[in-house]
Amino acid sequence: RRYQGAPTGTDIECKGWRQEAALRMLNNNLDPDVAEDPENLVVYGGTGRAARSWDAYDAILGELRELDDDETLLVQSGKPVGRFTTHERAPRVLIANSNLVGKWDNWEHFHELEAEGKIMYGQMTAGSWAYIGTQGILQGTYETLAEAGRQQFPDNDGLRGTITVTGGLGGMGGAQPLAVTMNHGVCIAAEVNEHRIDRRIETRYCMERTDDLDEAIEKAREAAEKGEPYSIAVHANAADVLEGMLERDFVPNFLTDQTSAHDELEGYYPSGYTVEEADRLREDDPDRYVEESLDTMQRHVQAMLDLQERGAVTFEYGNNIRGQVQEHREMTNAFDFPGFVPAYIRPLFCRGKGPFRWVALSGDPADIHRTDEAVRELFPEKEHLGRWIDLAHEQVEFQGLPSRVCWLGYSTDEEGITERAKFALRINELVRDGEISAPVVVTRDHLDAGSVASPHRETEAMKDGTDAVADWPILNALLNCAAGADIVSVHDGGGVGIGNSLHTNNHVVLDGSDLAAEKARRVFTTDPGMGVIRHADAGYEEALDEAEQSNVAVPMRDHE
């Protein structure tokens, strides 16, 4: 089955833009430029699908085309299962993907059902029709590093004058050098695979490469001293690079790693081998490979701990390198440096900030460029946001429908309007006034401030120990439904696998109408607001502070 992506332009197949938006977003998720394997309906992240089968896909499209403005379509694990009369302030589509009763909530039972065509893995934005390609990774890395900078050097201009050291320039990790330089900083990245390095240099994600650590350190120091953005890849094993830094008494300001340490056989490379040699070893003697790989990882983590000791701000970037050496090499102190979520993302979540994104249904890049301007007009004081928008405008190629992602939060203005609502209301006006040629959909990642329970990632090490409490995402979905989001979805298992997380998403269609303005104002208050109250309840000062500043009701606190 060949697939062409979303319809574009201002003519619609459905009875209204809310339904049309759902239809285009579903199709956009399956655009060959967006999806990893559109033939098999796989969007990204392993087997994250947009629909259960092509029959189900056809039936969803058929339903959306016929759906009235006061009707709601139900999608159960990628299959349309019902259609009921609701009202125009209610969602047009409700989605639940891959949810299982707790005791059966695991891959094994999931796969049994999947084999019979009874369920579908929705990942996060795959089954909720909100994936927009790789822009989100670059932006997430940019935000994480920006937050690290803010925490460490509150008065600094981003990462300017600082040096960040990391490893791994793969699918996700490759975004690191660019995310550092976008924040004005300097990056040294260790990568064993030359081809990966060359690819990053071709696409301008990384500036230079070297095989010589001394050269890398010298050039990095120079750029940092001048306050210039700079990035250099070192063609070497990350463990060796870090040990080399210790020997040379070089301590970076920030230290992390995105080698694929989560997989000691297929992902991580042992020291002492070229890539080709290591690949051969993996074939010939996988057991020996694993031992060598874990030995290197142990040295790698030890070097991170030593550099931390000497002053480098060190964190894990979700590759489980701490867990690996704790489990397989009994390094009980591996967790002495934190994960990126508790360290850098959670403070943002406390303020309702998260990866907010929007898509131009027209298909016209000019519409997104107009939204880029709107961001700059609305938030002139947010320098690093403006920087992101400028750089994204320059560097990010659109995939499928033109889209943009940035992090906005709660933080109300004088009139009590949140950042997210303010932006959405403005875009709605631009659509109404014809400055944007067709409606814009605003949505987000499931990884957001108040929308996810995921003890291995987003809710790792919550202050009050409520990492696994899933009442929050459920309330988030119900509340956004009550507030009038146009699509609401609840998924199990995104990011970390079936049974390990529960999370939600929503879409609001900005078609220029008063109804859209009403919905946008409400949803973009309730949705980031859930982030504030969830973290306030867990006792985070930043959240309690945000609640006070932005007048968010925290009932038990208010009644004290």
Added chain:
Amino acid sequence: RRYQGAPTGTDIECKGWRQEAALRMLNNNLDPDVAEDPENLVVYGGTGRAARSWDAYDAILGELRELDDDETLLVQSGKPVGRFTTHERAPRVLIANSNLVGKWDNWEHFHELEAEGKIMYGQMTAGSWAYIGTQGILQGTYETLAEAGRQQFPDNDGLRGTITVTGGLGGMGGAQPLAVTMNHGVCIAAEVNEHRIDRRIETRYCMERTDDLDEAIEKAREAAEKGEPYSIAVHANAADVLEGMLERDFVPNFLTDQTSAHDELEGYYPSGYTVEEADRLREDDPDRYVEESLDTMQRHVQAMLDLQERGAVTFEYGNNIRGQVQEHREMTNAFDFPGFVPAYIRPLFCRGKGPFRWVALSGDPADIHRTDEAVRELFPEKEHLGRWIDLAHEQVEFQGLPSRVCWLGYSTDEEGITERAKFALRINELVRDGEISAPVVVTRDHLDAGSVASPHRETEAMKDGTDAVADWPILNALLNCAAGADIVSVHDGGGVGIGNSLHTNNHVVLDGSDLAAEKARRVFTTDPGMGVIRHADAGYEEALDEAEQSNVAVPMRDHE
């Protein structure tokens, strides 16, 4: 802390009846006549609570009193955690209780969090403020037996002329003789504990008692031949009674059991001992007690299988007697008779039928009596429903706020109005016209047609193997929220324990307004409608038939 139950009358503390209804229902759940242990906020079913703590309770009340008509209160495991602006067609209260991410979704992790005050067990109607005392048990048993009768003898007048044999006259099981006679049938119930028998006779739940099986059989046969309702308790062990019947070649029409077989030590009594002797044995030698108890259970199940073989319609009534002997006595054929849900409840669920209930917020029994009349007026053709209403009117004592429960379904009339909606719309008119003195809340059990995934009970042995798929209750909650229910709740673990089920509830407040009529019409279509589509999707003919007759959209079917 002494507690008095719900406020009554027509003056309200809150800004509107929707909020007042929530306040009264919460308080009603804690009425000493309703709750098992109100001091500890425990309503029923082990530790099912209405609020997490008395502080949380106070804060909920405070919030409800201040809540505006366009605001929504969020309750997370019995604690108020947020309040947001929504709109008047949205719910006033959203509740999520005891939900945990799959991998952590078990009693152990729950109890850790509970000990720290971080979570609460909501059971089904405890944490969602919809428990109304024991009326539901009587009615559920009445419906189950009525359905058994309908299936077996479609042209018969209920159970008239038939004999039902069962065991156990405890808290739940005690409803059985009355439920049989309410259906015009004859019941023989074995019970080892004299005091339990005497209590059932005092309260007129059972007519006579005997120690002599021959007498019981003779009297039962006589009554059945005459077509007269009759019930008799046999003071004996159920296993002995069934074996006695086999010896006497007596085969009842229906056979079940509600001894507490789920607990072989504290619940079930072994044969060959009086209650006092057995109680002493339990103290002195619990291991021996368990062995004797399981031996009796094995004989008990064997006798059930033998009577089934000879023609008795046999089913388990949720006491796990089949599981016990399968596990502990390797009786591989124990599951040759079905559970009550697949046998008798599921056919009702297929048609959207479930335990629908309503509560008079006035506190005035006359209001419920007026609703009883309305049921008879609206559904004159439903004989067994009318019979229930008449008998309930006579025999059921109100606990807390006057209430009524009955099973209504989807089944639309000429105008496309479902049974549940038709009833609710009529009550709303009666409130509007002053025939009922104050608003009425309509709610239900979480055990309902389209609201629960519970592989050990409500979704046991689904036709397509989707017992554990939890997308359905999540869609149910979202959809009822979209349709405008006034309270929507999602709970984990009701009935069968944490991690074993996911289920939802909703309330609609009938205050006589047009808005209430609009909400009632929508919610009482979407809610039973979820039962129809969930079972249609699983391939049940009854559901596909109901969908066709009542014009319920089943998208993949419609597109075939």
